[in-house]
Amino acid sequence: MSVVQLLTPEGQRVSHPGYDINLSDSELRGLYRDMVLVRRVDTEATALQRQGELGLWAPCLGQEAAQVGSARAMAPNDFAFPTFREHGVTWSRGIAPLDMLAMCRGVSNGGWDPQVHRCGPYSIVIGAQVLHGVGYAMGIQFDGAEDVAVTYFGDGAMAQGDVNEAFVFAASFSAPVVFFCQNNQWAISQPRDQQSNIEIYERAAGFGFPGVQVDGNDVLAVMAVTKVALERARTGNGPTLIEAYTYRMGAHTTSDDPTRYRLAGELETWRLRDPIERLKVYLARQGIADRSFFDHIEQEGEELAEHIREGVRGMVPPRPESMFDDVYAEPHARMDEQRSKMREYLASFEDYVG
Amino acid sequence: MTEQHQQVFHLPDVGEGLTEAEIVKWLVATGDSVSVNQIIVEIETAKAVVELPCPYAGVIDALHVSEGEIVPVGSPIVTILVTAKAEDREPVLVGYGAKAEHEVRRRPRKSDGQQAAVAATATGTVTAARTKPLVRKLAKELGVQLDSVTPTGIGGVITREDVLGSSQNGHATKQPVTPAGCDDRQPVRGVQRAMADAMVRSAFTAPHVTEWVEVDVSRTLELVARLRIHVAFEGIRVTPLTIVAAAVIQAVKKYPRINSTWLETPEGADILTHHDVHLGIAADTPRGLLVPSVKSAGAMELTELARSIHTLIETARAGRSTPADLTGGTITITNIGVFGVDGGTPIINPGESAILAVGRILDRPWVVDGVVSVRPIMQLSMSFDHRVIDGALGSRALVSMANFLADPAVEMLMGPTTE
Structure with a gap:
């Protein structure tokens, strides 16, 4: 099966035999706004860390489509289990950016109420949240509810025992869970080709559930694929592994210097596949959004950045x-x-x- | 209402638990206007080279640390004159990146009796000497009273040197003690580390082939001599390397494949052939080997090319190359002739497919029209990535460079479309 793509890097809408999506103009504009604002939060947080205001930050630069597309596909009562990089997921679950930053400043004990937002805290332990998600999904089965758990993890976590154990349980019990793997090509400094000798999505077959590879920089394809996986889980057909093929354009965290282990040319190649640019081109070309809309979102981003800057500097450490x-x-x-x-x-x- | 006030930016901990950093390069000077998040300085920590964005908008009032200096986290590095709303507050730095003043020791409350004693003896404040545990230990070993030492460290901290300096027993040597007969062992850092990593990556992934050819460069030297006195080249440094650069660019135009990048992809691999020639020039600098590149060299007139190469090397030697200068090359020249060497087997810069080593120019016996005569001869050695360039292509490209140097004026006139 080929990589699922509905919007090319050049902003061309294409069709795929297995997946499609129909969104209203305002939904499309909403996805664009989400991605731009998430990126603005992310760059501001990275700058604030460089200014000594945050202890650490894990940039999501380049992965906005994978995160926003999948999280916006979820129903309100579905439950997300994010890692420390999923700022696009937490944003989409309605969590205030300052709550994300408070944790990275070390002034909050987790950030937000998971029950209110139906989104767990950022998991720092690699892969642990995948077990939590499967456990939660098995709980949904006991409750007879129709919710789905969505667990987020990266290509590096595919080699983690926790993740593989979670796959075994989920498959054995047909748990209502979606495994959403963002293959951003690098497990800190370990390249993807040294982590597995087959494609990540192909590994699902060995556990007994379907795997699908989607262009992770194509927000439409990500949303379409996630919706199908959610529906499959909701109707009792068990888990799906989604491999969102994307790229971490920034550092692993602010403590990391990616120029030490990867080539500048690689970044340039991926810049041409930017998730936000392609949607912008599509919106503009289709007449769904105009200049004033793009300017307005830009302005909203600047205001949000200032709000974050002032908010972070004013944070008071808890007793x-x-x-x-x-x-x-x-x-x-x-x-x-x-x-x-x-x-x-x-x-x-x-x-x-x- | 607005007012001007000074904001001091202290060196933050940009990693997790870092204690110090080197100020590598200031991108602003006193008097410059800065905006929020404008990159103002590059620092190098034990982990990374990092760019610091400015937290305030305003005018640079003073830079407190010079380039090359290593300072502890929390040291003031720059003061910015801010014109802003009055409610702007001093940031509270988290982690280890706190203000210099924050290191006041928390002191346990005294019992009533102790407090009375303190009140009786002291009118001023009693402050413990400020230093680090290791220095405290050293002082104890040497029998130095810390209160009697004059601190020279930032923020009044007593340094190791201060303690050694006031040591009474002649133990005051500034050299670290090295066991006799111990071999010299130096940590590999910075530029040398980057070079080592790049070379290992290239040598063990790209199958290298090296070929070489000798060429009579009489006409190149003649051309260089004539260009040096040509009015168009006034103030521009022309060297044989300029002509070699032109030869490489012309070879790329004839054989674009030598200007390529091998890309691993999920489906296998792609070869990305670049339209632009970003010509890397390996430079021996005080910081080590650097390979800055002349961007879009393929589109340049010879004057511009000569000037760009010269500026590029000077900038690298002065340690002022930007990260952009040092990345993005597509093919490289390394001039090993300056060291008095004839040829070699250079290692390709990662991300490129070919590198040309230029040997020294030496008068040698050379057969011209059946007669042995003395000619200036130079060797060109080219390594190429055999995944991208096969032997036939590599040989043709190398020969084309040699032919260019054998008769540069004619080759330039004819352009890349001959043969």
Whole structure:
């Protein structure tokens, strides 16, 4: 099966025998807005890290279509399990950018309420969230609900034990889960061709569920493929592995220097496949959006960036004893004891204001 | 209402737990206007070379650190004069990237008795000498009282040298102690590390073939001599390398395939043949081997080419090459003749498919029209990636370069469409 593509890098709408999508003009404009604003959040956060305002940031530059396209395909009650790079997913689940940045500044214990947004916290442990997602999906089965869990991970995590174990469980129990792998070509400095000698999506066959490879920089194709996988899971037919073929245009994290292990030419090649540019070309050519729309989104991005800059600089570190508040849902005697011991310890310092 | 005030930007921790960084290059000078997120400086940490964006819009008031200096995280590096709303606040830096002033030790509360004693003895504040655990340990070993040491470190921190300097027992040597008979071992960093990685990557992925040919460069030297005094070349440095560059560009125009990149793809591989010639020139610089490239050299007049090559090498030697200068080459020339060498088997720059090594020019016996005469001879050695360029193509391209140097004026006039 060929790579699913509905919009070429040149912004040409093409058809695919297995997948199609029909979106209204406003939905198309919405996807464009999502991707531009996610990119603006991402570049601002990267700059803020460089200015010492964040401890760490994992840029999603180049992966906006894969993230926005898949997350916008989800139903409101479906549940996303993201990694630390899924800013386009969390954005699409309605999470405020400042909540994403608070975690990376080390002033929040996770960022947001997973139940409210139906989106788990950023998982730093590679692949762990895939097991969480399958466990959650098996819970959905017990509840008899019609929701689907979508787990996000990268090409590097395909070699992780957790991920393979999650595949086995999901296949055995036909769990309502979509495995969404963003193959961004690099597991930090390990190139994709040293990670597997077959294509990532082909590995699904060995576990007993379908795998599909989609152009991860084509937001329309990603959305179409994800919708089919979600529907399949929702109707009791079990998991699907989606390999979104994309490219991490930035560093692995702000602590990484990709120029040490990959060639500048590679980046240039992928720049020509930019997910945002192709949609912009399509919208403009079809008359779905005009100059004033693009300018407006640009302006919205600048305002958002300023809001983030000021918001981050004004963040107040939480009181240390607040770390005990969310360990249990209900008040808990052990936590109360630890909290009061910590207060006692803090009070032993001259500069502590109680 | 607006007002002007100074904002100090402190060196942040751009990695995770880094303690210091080298200021590699300032991209702004005092008096320059800057905008928010404008890249103002390149720094090199133990992990990476990183560009720092400016947190404020305003005018550069002062640069506190010079290029090449290594400073600890938290040191003030630049002050910006900001014209802004009054509610702008000093940023709180997280992680290790805190303000220099933040390192005030948290002190446990004293019992009542202790506090009374402190109040009785001191009118000023009692401050512990500020230094690092290792220096504290050294001071203890040498019997140096830290309060008696004059600190010279940033923010009044006592350095290792300060302690050694005030050591009484003649132990004050500034050289690190090396065990006798120990071999010299240096960490591989920066440019040398980049060179090592690039060479390994190229040597073990691209199957190299090297061919060489000797050429009589009398006419090239004549042409160089005439161009040097030509009015169009006034103020421009013309060398045999200029003509070699022109020869390579002409060979690319005849055989575009030698100006290609091998690309691994999910389906197998592609060969990307570049339309533009971005001509890399290997330069021996104080920082090590650098290969900056002249962008779009294929479209240049000879004057422009000569000037560009000269500027490129000077910039590299001065350590001012930008990352853009150092990437994006499509074919490279390395002038090993300057070291007095005839030829070699150069390693291709990763991402390219051919590299030409230019040997020294030496008078040698040479048969011309059946008679041995003395001629200036130069050897050209070219390595090429056999995945991209086969022996026939490589040979033709190399011979075309040699022919060009044998009679450059005619070749230039004829252009790339001969043969």
